[in-house]
Amino acid sequence: MKYQPPNTTTDAGSPLPSDELSLTAGPAGPVLLQDVYLNEKLAHFVRERVPDRVYHVKxxxxxxxxxxxxxxxxxxxxxxxxxxxxxxxxxxxxxxxxxxxxxxxxxxxxxxxxxxxxxxxxxxxxxxxxxxxxxxxxxxxxxxxxxxxxxxxxxxxxxxxxxxxxxxxxxxxxxxxxxxxxxxxxxxxxxxxxxxxxxxxxxxxxxxxxxxxxxxxxxxxxxxxxxxxxxxxxxxxxxxxxxxxxxxxxxxxxxxxxxxxxxxxxxxxxxxxxxxxxxxxxxxxxxxxxxxxxxxxxxxxxxxxxxxxxxxxxxxxxxxxxxxxxxxxxxxxxxxxxxxxxxxxxxxxxxxxLPVNRPINEVHSYNKDGPMCYRHNDGQPVYAPNSYGGPRADPERYHDLTWPVEAGEIMRTAYVKHREDDDFVQPGMLYRQVMTPTDRDHLVENVVWHLSQGVERFIQERAVKEYWNKVDGELGMRIAQGLGLASPVR
Ligand code: HEM
Known part of the structure; x- marks a missing residue:
């Protein structure tokens, strides 16, 4: 049997007479406000986006x-x-x-x-x-x-x-x-x-x-x-x-x-x-x-x-x-x-x-209402504690995962350093011990190219002296050469 597509409807389910033509007063007349489908279609279109993630957009x-x-x-x-x-x-x-x-x-x-x-x-x-x-x-x-x-x-x-x-x-x-x-x-x-x-x-x-x-x-x-x-x-x-x-x-x-x-x-x-x-x-x-x-x-x-x-x-x-x-x-x-x-x-x-975010187990939370609320635990009280059989958290079965903290003054302070902590030790090991000679060549080329695209001279110099030179002396020297800078002084 030939496939018979369903009839287009409004979002409220009402069947429509046309997908392509707006309602007008006569063939050459103005478009009418009473075209409820056109109104719904354009209003929905205007709202088609949600804000992007603040980063990691694509x-x-x-x-x-x-x-x-x-x-x-x-x-x-x-x-x-x-x-x-x-x-x-x-x-x-x-x-x-x-x-x-x-x-x-x-x-x-x-x-x-x-x-x-x-x-x-x-x-x-x-x-x-x-x-x-x-x-x-x-x-x-x-x-x-x-x-x-x-x-x-x-x-x-x-x-x-x-x-x-x-x-x-x-x-x-x-x-x-x-x-x-x-x-x-x-x-x-x-x-x-x-x-x-x-x-x-x-x-x-x-x-x-x-x-x-x-x-x-x-x-x-x-x-x-x-x-x-x-x-x-x-x-x-x-x-x-x-x-x-x-x-x-x-x-x-x-x-x-x-x-x-x-x-x-x-x-x-x-x-x-x-x-x-x-x-x-x-x-x-x-x-x-x-x-x-x-x-x-x-x-x-x-x-x-x-x-x-x-x-x-x-x-x-x-x-x-x-x-x-x-x-x-x-x-x-x-x-x-x-x-x-x-x-x-x-x-x-x-x-x-939403289906993509919804857990597969049942949710029993006291959060309620809000825009687009879909879940409702019928008959469940909306506050805790209650005397009417609402869900109860069980501290015998569940607990927070925690660790001991040293009590002291509240402060803004850097991370506690352990004995080998240094910002340049691990990238240096990566460069010298993990990368192949080809990886190292590509790293130098990529850094030189990236630093050559609109980066001010004083930042290039800082990148060589204060950054790459500390990762590895030879690396610093190669990048300096690529940028046409004096070799870094260690
Ligand atoms: C304090 C530091 C950070 C803050 C405040 C932060 C905040 C955020 C926010 C607000 C989003 C958008 C989430 C959404 O709209 O769905 C996001 C996305 C993301 N963040 Fe972070 N972030 C931080 C650090 C990190 C770190 C360290 C990583 C990786 C180890 C990371 C990996 C991601 C990823 C992969 C996404 C995209 C998730 C997706 O595909 O939806 N973020 N972050």
């Missing part, structure tokens, strides 16, 4: 699952991890940090790697990047950092000068900038990069023992990056290269996968570890805390509607489940409020009721 994502491959009960009681073979549905959103919607995907940038696990104990979100470290370690600097990566207030142009000014005045950024300026700053696709929670988190097992942990999602597709020239060529060829690659790979049935490796530090070892383990600008060298594979993440379903499922998904650092919690990492603590706040602003108070 991205893409997909659905899939996480499968547990090892017994993690010695370290966490999180229910979604409690059995080998157990699968949990999830959504992942990849993004570029400074790119607005419409910006080329392959520009040099850090990439966002955000995961929402729909577990039986509520949503658990990991909002990380494709790098194990970050540019700054105190949330107070975060808006300034992002401003410096975005656009100038007068011309509206991006500015390498602003970027290098901020970075070179923030030596804690050296590790992340070394990674960003290497070819890892131009990943070939989202499928060909690793993902990291970057920050340190806290796990607790059923016996109440606690562990500090770091998450590493290792790509099974293999790491593959563009060179700077290749990434620039791709910018001219396809603005949406990364978004297209993921969507088309999943459509072809090539489902990208990542192995989840954990670094696990016994609770007591944090106090005396050679690096402050809560400083997000540092890694924990693998020889100190080896990788423990515990699971596998597979992406096997594209969004059916990009706006509903990718634009409106809201990841939250504050979404924990029993057995997993925050750590003294200030960048974690500073983020706990910001993400829900952003979703409330962008999508609305009841953003967690």
């Amino acid at each position: 991205g893409g994502g997909a659905f899939g699952y996480f499968e547990v491959t090892a017994d993690v009960s010695p370290w966490t009681k999180a229910a979604f991890l409690n059995k080998v073979g157990k699968r949990t549905p999830l959504i992942v959103r990849f993004s570029a940090v400074a790119a607005e919607e419409g910006y080329p995907d392959t520009d040099r940038d850090v990439r966002g790697f955000a995961i929402k696990f729909y577990t039986e104990e509520g949503n658990y979100d990991i909002v990380g990047n494709n790098t194990p470290v970050f540019f700054i370690r105190d949330p107070m600097k975060f808006p300034d950092f992002i401003h410096s990566q975005e656009r100038l207030p007068d011309s509206g142009l991006r500015s390498n000068n602003m970027q290098w000014d901020f970075w070179t005045l923030s030596p804690e950024s050296a590790h992340q900038v070394t990674i960003l300026m290497s070819d890892r700053g131009t990943p070939r696709t989202w499928r060909h990069m690793d993902g990291f929670a970057s920050s340190t988190y806290l796990w607790e097992n059923a016996g109440g023992e606690k562990f500090w942990v770091k998450y590493h999602f290792k790509t099974e597709q293999g790491i593959s990056n563009f060179t700077d020239a290749e990434s620039r060529a791709m910018r001219a060829q396809d603005l949406d290269y990364h978004r297209r690659d993921l969507f088309e790979a999943i459509t072809r049935g090539e489902y990208p996968a990542w192995r989840l490796d954990m670094q696990i530090m016994p609770f007591e070892e944090a106090a005396d570890y050679r690096f402050n383990p809560f400083d997000i600008t540092k890694v924990w060298p693998h020889r100190d805390y080896p990788m423990i594979p515990i699971g596998r993440m597979v992406l096997d379903r594209n969004p059916a509607n990009f706006f509903a499922e990718i634009t409106q998904v809201g990841f939250e650092v504050a979404n924990f489940v029993p057995g997993i919690g925050p750590s003294p990492d200030r960048m974690v603590l500073g983020r706990l409020h910001a993400y829900g706040d952003s979703s409330r602003y962008r999508t609305g108070t009841n953003y967690n009721q």
Whole structure:
């Protein structure tokens, strides 16, 4: 039988006589206000957007699952991890940090790697990047950092000068900038990069023992990056290269996968570890805390509607489940409020009721009403405590994940340094011990090119003397040569 499409309706369901013609007074007469469909169509169109994310604007994502491959009960009681073979549905959103919607995907940038696990104990979100470290370690600097990566207030142009000014005045950024300026700053696709929670988190097992942990999602597709020239060529060829690659790979049935490796530090070892383990600008060298594979993440379903499922998904650092919690990492603590706040602003108070954000377990909360309220627990009292059988929190079963703090004066102070803490030690090790000679050559070329694009001479000089020279003397010298500057004095 021939397919008979349904009749178009208004959003209130009333069938319409035309999709293409407005109501007019005679064939040449004016358009009439009584055309209720036209009114609704234009009014809805005007409201088609929600505010963008404040950064990480351009991205893409997909659905899939996480499968547990090892017994993690010695370290966490999180229910979604409690059995080998157990699968949990999830959504992942990849993004570029400074790119607005419409910006080329392959520009040099850090990439966002955000995961929402729909577990039986509520949503658990990991909002990380494709790098194990970050540019700054105190949330107070975060808006300034992002401003410096975005656009100038007068011309509206991006500015390498602003970027290098901020970075070179923030030596804690050296590790992340070394990674960003290497070819890892131009990943070939989202499928060909690793993902990291970057920050340190806290796990607790059923016996109440606690562990500090770091998450590493290792790509099974293999790491593959563009060179700077290749990434620039791709910018001219396809603005949406990364978004297209993921969507088309999943459509072809090539489902990208990542192995989840954990670094696990016994609770007591944090106090005396050679690096402050809560400083997000540092890694924990693998020889100190080896990788423990515990699971596998597979992406096997594209969004059916990009706006509903990718634009409106809201990841939250504050979404924990029993057995997993925050750590003294200030960048974690500073983020706990910001993400829900952003979703409330962008999508609305009841953003967690949208299908993409809604947990798969039942919600029994005393929050009520607000715009677009959809969930209603019929008959449930709206206040606690109550005498009418409303939900009750059970402190015997659940508790906050905490750690002891030394009481003292309230103050604004820098991170406590551990014995090997220094902003340039780890990027120096990365340059000398991890990078191949080709990686090192590309790093030099990329930095020289980036610093040559509109960066003032005094900032170039500071970048050489106060930054790269401290990462590695030879590196500083090569960059100075590339920029035509005098070699740095050590
Ligand atoms: C104090 C520091 C930070 C603050 C205040 C902050 C705040 C925010 C806000 C408000 C958003 C938009 C969220 C939304 O509208 O859904 C966002 C997005 C994002 N942030 Fe941060 N952020 C911080 C640091 C970090 C760090 C250290 C990482 C990575 C380790 C990170 C990774 C991301 C990612 C991946 C997204 C995009 C999530 C998505 O795809 O929806 N942020 N951040």
